[in-house]
Amino acid sequence: MTSYERVLRFALSKGIVFPSCEIYGEAPAGFWEYGPLGVRLRNRFIEAWRRELVRRDEMIEIDGSQIMTKRVFLASGHLESFADPITKCRGCGSIFRADKLIEEKTNISVPERLSDSEISMMLEDRGIRCTNCNGELSEVTRFNMMFKVSVGPSGDEAYLRPETCQSIFVDFLRIYKTTTNKLPLALCQIGKSFRNEISPRQSILRQREFYQAEIEVFFNPKKADEFDKFEQYKDYALMLQPLNEDKAVKVTPSEAVASGLISNRLIAYYLVLIQRFYERLGINRESVRLRQLDSEERAFYARESWDLEVKTSLGWLELVACNNRGDYDLTRHMEVSGQDLSVVDDGERIVPHVFELSMGVDRSLYLLLEHLYLTDSKRTILRLPYHLAPIQVAVFPLVDKGELTKLAERIYNDLKVDFDSFYDSRESIGRRYRKMDELGTPFCVTVDHQSLEDGTVTVRDRDTMSQIRVPASELKQRIQRLLEESWGRACDRGLGES
Template sequence: MALDEVMEMAARRGFFWQGFRDVYSDAPAGLWVYGPLGVKMKNKVIELWREKIVRREEGVELDSTCISPGSVFEASGHTKHFNDKLVECLKCHRRHRADMLLEEQAGLTGLEGLSEEELYKLIVEKMVKCPYCGSSEFSEVRRFNLMFEMRIGATGKDIAYLRPETTQSSVVEIRRLQQIARNKLPLVICQVGKAFRNEISPRHGLIRTREFNMAEVQIFFDPEYPDYDNKFESVRKYRLRFLPAYAREAGEVVEMTCEEALEEGYTINKLVTYWLALYQKLMTEDYGFPLEKVRYYELNEHERAHYARAHWDLQIYSEDLGWVEVVNNAYRTDHDVIGHSRLSGRELKLYSEKRKQSIVPHMYEPSIGIDRLILHLLLLNYRREGERVVEKLPRRLAPIDVAVFPLVNKPELIKAASEIYGTLLEDFEAFYDESGSIGRRYRRMDEIGTPVCVTVDYQTLEDKTVTLRDRDTMAQVRVHVDELKTAIKRFIAGEPLEKLGTPMG
């Protein structure tokens, strides 16, 4: 499986690996560490989101705490509703998500809306076995709250939680943020940060973890005047890919333009429709996933989160994992705002210029799972071409922009290559290597996705030209060192290598 190879490569080369396991073999699952390459790639993934979403949509960015008072999640409904359904093996006492056991052993899907009694009946009927000890004797299914509870202060009386989402801090800060944004409405609040969920059965690498990274946007708007006419016009004819709840059994994607989706009442209003288009474009045009591997999966009324009136998972397909949610898209209406107002006794209203009064806003939220996105970028761009392994990542998302090599380990070439490397560090994530054959050095860079390599050879000493090598085609051109930075920038931006210098060979 490509997934196994990607996971091995990621740990060996320094993208990510399971935390603490090198020293403590009994460390719990679901805790992952990003290494040097993973940190660089994660930063680039987030910066692209900031460029395409935060800045273009005039968002205000917030950095809130990971710890929240218990009252926050009482108001939002998480203490009551943020549950998974758990079953315990009566022999080895391992605990599992009931729906995951049925999905993996019986091939059943779409189980989120079933009751505890219905899930237990299926476990018995399908003769599900514990994956650890093989027993088929299980407890009855029960609910398990996924939040990490903690106590604040020396007395231990004040209950708090590690946040399972960034959303609630955006909600409670909306009045201050609208004031800072000079009464702008819709108000677009953006957050990047950690979230925590006490997953019953962490699995599939970065897909289901207990601590993870999110890039979330909360759009607060006047439900009577969403005010997205101009933005909607820019995507009116853009085609969205849906798997509606009614078409799920057939499994066929339904394509419709934004205009058609809105006219049918499927996407609620122009604002929601625009953001659905924006995130499909982000995943396909910016992060580079093939359009046919992206779809919006509609959740039905039994599957939707407790806060959502409408809910679509933007899913990405791979042969190893199937369709996996990468972006959660929820129309949360005024659920969160009303909940906090009711519990706190304080009104959370925003000023509407159209109505000349303060109103209770509605909220739409697209939320990216950054770790899932990174894993899918590595998985879907992984190639084995003969003896060569190459990560054909989008150029601007590769952790290393450019590598610099002397052709052979000679003092004069090392000196020239080191000087060039030093100048490139000012503008790029650059890497220098003089160890081993030039072919092996190229292969090491191919494996981690470095889009271009600079080689200093004896001709460099004569005319100050170097070779540029394209990761994907392995073609090379010669470029003068004075034009090197410009050539690399153009290449990372998407220009073909042959336009940047004199072809070789």
């Protein structure tokens, strides 16, 4: 069994994630539900994102519409560039990427800019036929990866957003004016994006509806090196894999900027921030890399791209696309909307440039499960950092009897409002501990006979299995403090090697 299968089996059997609409046989692939524990895990992950990136860096979070009008995507380029030219065999119905088919058959590269009819003509001129049945091929049409929706009774054309960042670009000027009025300005958003993938695969790794957490840093390109925040991380060990290299090497931001590998200090700083984020979630630094993309691999709007990838059983998994989008987005929205989105910075009117950190949330959660769902000779433990655990504290009576049960229930009822709590009184105490280990629950509170005499309970630590005795009246504060300390530990681990 592969790690992927093991994780998926675990997730499915505990109801963490599972396929959407699964009682209907015809439900299309690429849609997944988060179950009770999955929602909590995701919420904790989002809290970590807010804490370690948003609040730490004083970013500003917004929440935009998922449905946006057509012209947004005319401006963004998605109507044109997010669509693949396809042709269908009139005989057997096979569908081909028209440009790829031509390249395959003739070794002539087909420029992206060509119109459908021009590509159709190439097919015809070269006498290209279906590779499956040698049938005649249809006119070239476009398969757009965006979901089209019609709005209102008049059916106005709109689309589900294929990335969350467009609302940030569209909203930029209003937020700029109502908040800091200053560059650089980091805006961010977490929410759903939608892509009509041809072939969704691998559960939550490749969905048609998925969560993105995106950060768009607006900056003045002339001042990208005048960036004070850079100082605190200038000696961090970035795991960079430059173009044409086959593995990552440790490079400090200072070196990377000096050598021109990273184009400026602002970008270097944000690359540190994002690498550090994963390290603080408990991912080993040696398993992380920032891989530089060449022009072939880059998205159509990017001029400098680094993909944050983490090693998994499925190979390197792309988690965060880090793109220097230049002034592409604001300029395009200015052209198409007719609105002026420029600002005055340092006495000069400019269109800000954008550096983006576009995180796949679902993928990140998979990664956590795969890296941290561990079995040794004795126990299976989901070794999440304590503050990410979906259940924070479990309360048990040592045995399910009279006064012990009553006291345990009272303690549980007191804790459940402040923490994600769990109560269980069945079977042996050891079994209950082990089940909590598997779900990553950091603390188990047990009410025993001594509790009835002196009002203390035991608190068991997930990783060490050791117990401390705590007055029940102090439980809330103690657990709170232990969870706080967990953030601190993650911090130490992240900074330890730099």
